[in-house]
Amino acid sequence: MHFKQEAGRKDFIAGPANSSMVAEDIVEEKYPFLKVEKKWRGRWAEEDLCVVEDHGDRPKYYCLEMFPYPSGKLHMGHVRNYAIGDVVARFKTMQGHDVLHPMGWDAFGLPAENAAIKHGVHPSDWTWENIAAMREQLKQLGVSYDWRRELATCHPGYYRWTQWLFLQFFHRGLAVKDKAPVNWCPSCATVLANEQVVNGGCERCKSPVEKRELAQWFLKITEYAARLLNDLKQLPGWPEKVKIMQENWIGKSEGAEAVFPIPGSQEKIPIFTTRPDTLYGVTYMVLAPEHPLVEKLTVPEKAAAVAEFVARARNLSELMRTAGEGEKNGLFIGSYCINPLTGEEVPIFIANYVLMEYGTGAVMGVPAHDQRDFEFARKYNLPIRVVIQPPGEELAPETMTEAYVDEGVLVNSGPFTGMENLPAMRAITAYLEENGSGRGRLNYRLRDWLISRQRYWGAPIPIVYCGRCGTVPVPEEDLPVLLPYDVAFKPTGQSPLKDCPDFVNTACPRCGAAAQRETDTMDTFICSSWYYFRYTSAREEGGPWDRAKIDRWLPVDQYIGGVEHAIMHLLYSRFFTKFLCDIGLVGVEEPFTNLLTQGMVLKDGAKMSKSKGNIVSPEDIMARYGADTTRLFILFAAPPERDLEWSDQGVEGCARFLNRVWRLVNAVLPEIKGSHLPKQRLIGVNRELRRLTHLTIKRVTEDVERFNLNTAVSAVMELVNGVYRFVDCVPKTDRDAGVLREAAETILLLLAPFAPFLSEELWARLGHRGSIHRRPWPKYGPALLVQEKVTVVVQVNGKVRGRVILPAEAEPKEMEQEALREPRIRKILADKDVVKVITVPGKLVNIVAR
RNA sequence: GCGGGUGUGGCGGAAUGGCAGACGCGCCAGACUUAGGAUCUGGUGGGCUCAGCCCGUGGAGGUUCAAAUCCUCUCACCCGCACCA
Incomplete structure (x- = not known):
């Protein structure tokens, strides 16, 4: 805005600036938010302002x-x-x-x-x-x-349908009960989903999580892993960050399954590997301690040691297991399996670094080309066999200090020797397939969703256990399975539902015999x-x-x-x-x-947290400053996606701003009521104000569309500042009431989504009947944005050395000439040769000189 | 370790490759006041030999007439995931 310079006539106001505004028309100096909020909350409710029709x-x-x-x-x-x-x-x-x-x-x-x-x-x-x-x-x-x-x-009218949806999963085999090692929080006495285990501890109470074998309900989300992953591509409107997190969580990896038979037995050990090209380098096999074959494959003389190892690994909380700083511990269980490619026998180990939950719970040991295997082999003196040689280098097991995990050429690999390792992956996978010893396989890190909770306050799983019929779903017409109200809450760790005979004991929906209800409730994430x-x-x-x-x-x-x-x-x-x-x-x-x-x-x-004592309560802030100020501050202080630092003084500033709007609109009210935009072309300050109004509409509209809510607010602030300057500096005889009215109403319309109460009240005071929140969003006139004259920056060698005021539509040639004519620029260029001139229309001239 | 993000005044934060610091807070000065924690006006990145000039967006290079913005390397902090075979 250029009112200041243009006017230079601030002096026309005799007294202080604010006297011209408020003195003549005494209104509340401060926005009485309490009164206004109460009034409009009531009216809006009466008028169903926020009710939306389904068939609009x-x-x-x-x-x-x-x-x-x-x-x-x-x-x-x-x-x-x-x-x-x-x-x-x-x-x-x-x-x-x-x-x-x-x-x-x-x-x-x-x-x-x-x-x-x-x-x-x-x-x-x-x-x-x-x-x-x-x-x-x-x-x-x-x-x-x-x-x-x-x-x-938690309303039966809602969880009835949560249960109904569970049954839809159940009927299609996607809700299943399975014995599973689960994360057990001893303090909360409940099962936790993997996602609820944070750093080996309970998400809520932080106590170390244990492993237990329990029969639990699962939803088979893994059946949807591929689609959940692929369809992320269909979500351009999601933050990249979130999509990447989901991608990592689903954790797709491409590789092969290879089956290692046990000599003299029908048993086989399938493994998953992403490096089938290194199969010739296998020198041992490792099973997870919980692997079902461990017991069978352990030779009698190792049984005691193995049992001890397994027991320790099993009971050890996830926390303890991962806290070992990656120390790899293992134990030979005495038996061997056969590498399907070489026919060679390799010893079978169990080790803490192999997880039952991932892949098949068994891993082939290729020390030369996998860092973990390398460390394990060194620790237990297992042979290291190089099967991939890097270009221009010769690896030898004795001199290696770490595994070689990159690309290279196959050696010691039977018919595949000499191949590049990438094609060899496909070739070896195909070979496994031909021989019935394996196949290509995709593996996902994502695990099935454990939804059972041994808790009262959740939606009961609508299942009945009958001695004769087994697991029976509750018929849809019998839903909801209501949570009983009268239950005892004791800190026993057991679900109170278990001790509630009225709930547990029921008749089998299929045969009518006495039966028991499932007492687990559903994970709230289902709801x-x-x-x-x-x-x-x-x-x-x-x-x-x-x-x-x-x-x-x-x-x-x-x-x-x-x-x-x-x-x-x-x-x-x-x-x-x-x-x-x-x-x-x-x-x-x-x-x-x-x-x-x-x-x-x-x-x-x-x-903000209780323990840190740095909580600011919305209640207090709203009581002290009102809802609009509270909202405005939180929207203004930072862009939505970023963290926001609370500032009491910042809130104060927003309250001040709303009060400024309040006083401004009230002050100009008598002047602008009933006025209209003039038909004739505007000039001077009136034209300038109109331009600012429309420029602000453009800025706020685009900012809100891009969620730059903080800059949207600051744009309105600038308009308010501009209108203040207009009213302060331009005598009433020179200013156009219609233009002023448009500016004031625009402020309110643009502010309406941010400060709904204040804008509604002022809107009403301006004499409008309906709610401002039902008004159409203002539109800007592109023609109104054009300036007649613009300030063009003149640079010499990229540094600002002057300014010239030119018609907005000035041609580059003209801009250049005017720039070169500017006295200051001429002085600077006096002892220089102009090499080149760059012009950006309406903006800038850069003179390159030596 | 892997993945992602952020670094700009005293503070929160602005800047389609084109005047760095909009807007707000804070601070300084002034006006009106019995008073000011109200309101208004002006000022406010740093430095200097101050009509002017120099420096300045975590750091170092580079591309360009022109870089907070693009490229390379690097540092710091934050957030995910983490023995994933």
Whole structure:
């Protein structure tokens, strides 16, 4: 803005700047947020402002934020998540979409049960009270949710369909019960999913995790591994980072399976390798300690030692096992197997570095070409056989200090000797296949999803065990299997359901005989894997959802939440969606088209936490500054994807800004009410203000579209500053009320998604009848953005040495001439020769001189 | 170890290869005030021989008329995964 220079007539205002504004029309100096928020919360609810129809005629937009666990209190992370989502939802609404913007509760889970044990509150009561409290806080924050669609995963009307979905998996053989070594947290007395084990400890309580063999329910997500991996390519709207994390988690590796027979036995040991080209270099075999063949293949004289080794490995927590700093320990179990390629016998070991969970639980030992095998062989004096020679070098086992893992030419490899190792991989794999000793194989790191929890506060698994009929699914019409309310919560570690005869004892749905219910409940990630479908038909009773509504709303156009869900929640949801698509219940293969992962809210450089005592409570901030200020600060302080450092002073600044808007609009109100833009062409300051208004529309629109919400806010701030300068510096007789009105209304419209209360109140004060939140998003006129004159920077050898004011459309030739004419530039160029001149139209002239 | 990210004033942060530091905070000075933790105005990267010039986006090179931005190497911090055969 150039008002200042242009005007140079600040003096026309007799008194201080603000006297011209406020003195004549006394309004509240400060935005009375308490009063205003209360008023509009009530009106909006009455008018169903945020209710969205399923059969609207505008294009749909599904804006979803990750639903919270109802801990009882909103924290700043929630505020950030929901403030971002609300800007998107309100923006899209104003842009003419029917926006589905729902909220619910991820309401099952451990904390409720812990509260029951600790404070004697029933998990259900505790949870519903928390939900009520948090719902109020969200309403206070002014988030535009369609509350008619609210859902809670712990409500029987919801978990009925969670159970129903489980049965769909069960009927198709994708929900199976299996004995499995599981991660057991002795403190929580429950089974943990692999993803819930962090550094060998329990994700929640950090105590070391043990291994136990238990019969557990699994969902066979591994059947979808390939699709879950490949379809990541179909998600251009996801952050690269998240896709890479999922890719690594699925962990595809290409290789071969080779089968090593046992001499004089029917038993065979299949192994998985990514290096079939090194099969000729095998000098030993290693089984995981838990491998089922260990017992059979151990010779009697080794039995005691092996049993001890296995027992130790088995009971050792994951933590202890990995804490060994990679020290490889093993034991020869006395028997041998045969290399299918060479016919050679190699000794069989067990070792701590081989994991039962990956591949086949057995590994061929190729010390020359695998670093782990190399270390193991050196430690136990096993032979090292080189089968790949690097170009221009001759490896010898005696002199090697580490394994050679790169490319080379095969040696000592029978018919394959002399081949490059890459083609040899394919050749050897083919050879294995021909001889029935193996085949090409893809292996995934991803494991099946263990969903059993030995807990009360979860959706019961709808299964009955009958002495005669075995495992029987609960018929769909008998759903939901209700959680009994009257159960005892004792810190025994056993599920309270086990001690609840009324729940356990039932009749077999098939034969009617006395039978027992499954007492495990489902992992809460199951509940959160389909909630985004349920929002479309939250009260539907004839099925999990109304298919027509799914087709209208899905996929979610924008999903917003923390990165901490990058793997589990998002992978499980994708898995569910693919399964449901396969069985014809939904029409989409991917649930979330665009994903925004917001950063954390930090205080003093660290995540807010009770133990650090650096928590800032949204409640306090909202009480002190109001919802709009709270939202605005959190949106302004950093771009959504980055971590955000909390600043009390920053909040203060945002409150100050909203007060400035408040005073400005109130002050100009009498002047602009009823005025209109003039028909004739604008000139001077009026034209300049109009240009700034439209430039701001452009900037804010584009910024919001790219989620640069912080710069969107700063653009509005600049417009506000510009209008202040306009009102302060331009006498009333010179300024156009219509232009001023357009500027003021634009400020409110652009601010509406960020500060919904204040903008609504001022909008009403300007005499508008309907809600500002139903107004169309402003559009800018490209023609209004053009400047007549622009300041062109003149550089000499890349350094700014002057400026010239030129018509915006000046030709390069003209720009060059004007630049060279500038006195300062002439002085600098006096003793130099101009070599070259570069011009950027409307912007810059760079003179290269020597 | 592997993968990803981030380094810009006192602070949060802006900059389609084209004026580094928009906007906000803080700070300094001033105005109005009994008062100011209200409001407004002006200033605010560092340095110097201060109308001007030099330096400056973690560091070192390079490409270019022009680099925070592109390339090479390097350092620091953060986040995932981690004996994955």
